[in-house]
Amino acid sequence: MVNYGGKDERSKPDKKEWRLMSCILKRNNIPTYELADAESSIMEENSDTDANDVLIGPPTFSYLEGDDNYNPKAEPGQAFDNVVLNITCNTGYLVKSKDKSQIFCINGIWSEQITDCSRSCRLQKDPTVKYTCLLKDINHRRECTDQEPEGTVIQPVCNLGYYTSTPLPQMRCIAGSWNYPAKCIPECGRLPLKPENLILNGPAEERIPWNAAIYRKPSKTHICGGTLVSPNVVISAGHCFWNTHRNKPESPDRYIVSLGKQYRSFDDPRDMNSQTTDVSFFNRIIKHQPNA
Structure with a gap:
């Protein structure tokens, strides 16, 4: 694996840490990686390598010889029939060209120009x-x-x-x-798409996340519906919470609100994204009188 990114490109590389790797054509046609000083950029005479065949960084690299041999501890100066460089970058950096994260050296020539690492955003x-x-x-x-x-x-x-x-x-x-x-x-109270009738092989039912269902404890019996109008306020009919015998509202802790439901049953497994919460208090109950 080649790991050489992660340094600020504006800072001057440490001479002892950074090296130049050149892919050089040898007499026996076996490509070899040789180290050169980062400042002098020395290359072997009679080499077919040009300036584009240079890797700047403190690299280690893996190679593939033939089809099934792998050595993650290969070092510059060793010679192989085929060499594959797998380029990776330090944490917080990415290979600039994603399609060049793996390149080949064949007969002293890089298959691609060696890419750099750049900073990234998560x-x-x-x-x-x-x-x-x-x-x-x-x-x-x-x-x-x-x-x-x-x-x-x-x-x-x-x-x-x-x-x-x-x-x-x-x-x-x-x-x-x-x-x-x-x-x-x-955007509460507005459907994102126009609802259509549900028929065999027709479109699925619409998601209405502001739709509230009211249940009575402990039986979890569905008694009323409601609408979410703010992150913590649901409006429902006042009679749903009214005790006609005592002529006053029931205690809020007797009710459960479930949001985003499409099915009446409290535990219906098809309501995978519904959210359930207890009722904290009744802000205001307006009891309407029937018309005379």
Whole structure:
């Protein structure tokens, strides 16, 4: 494994730590890695190697000889019929060109120009946001990964059921961190898609996360529905909590609220994403009188 990234490119390499590796064509046509001083960049005379065949860094490397031999402790100066360099970077850094993390030296020539390591940003994805990485050189986009290299630009948008008052600006990976964390807020009371009738082989039922179901303890009997209007407030019909014999509301601890349910039964296994909580208190109960 070659591990040579993770150093600030603006700092001067330590002469004793950094080396140049050159892939040199020998008389017997066996490619060899030889060390040269980081400042003098000495290469063997009559070599077919040019400046593009140089690796800067404090590397160790693995090689494959034939098809089934592997040696992670190979050192510069040894010769093999075929050499494969697997390039990795220190924590917090990524190989600049992901498609060049493995390169080959055949007959003294690198299959690709040896890439560098660059700083990276860890993307902790928020469930309210959809992330799309923008490519610099062409007008294309790709799916973002959990770790993105320095300079990555992300266009975040709110997932269905969430919103922001203004469009989310682009996120940028700068000096190992994102310039800001994108986040959206729930859009309660509005369906993300137009609901359709459920028929055989038709579309699945819509998710309505603000839909609340009220259950009575301890039997967990469904008695009423409700609507989530803020992170901790549910509105429901006042008669659901009214004791007609005592002419006053029941104690809040006799009720359970379940959010995001699609099925009436309290323990229905199909409600995998529902959230359940106890009722803390009744803020206000308005008892309506029937029309005379």
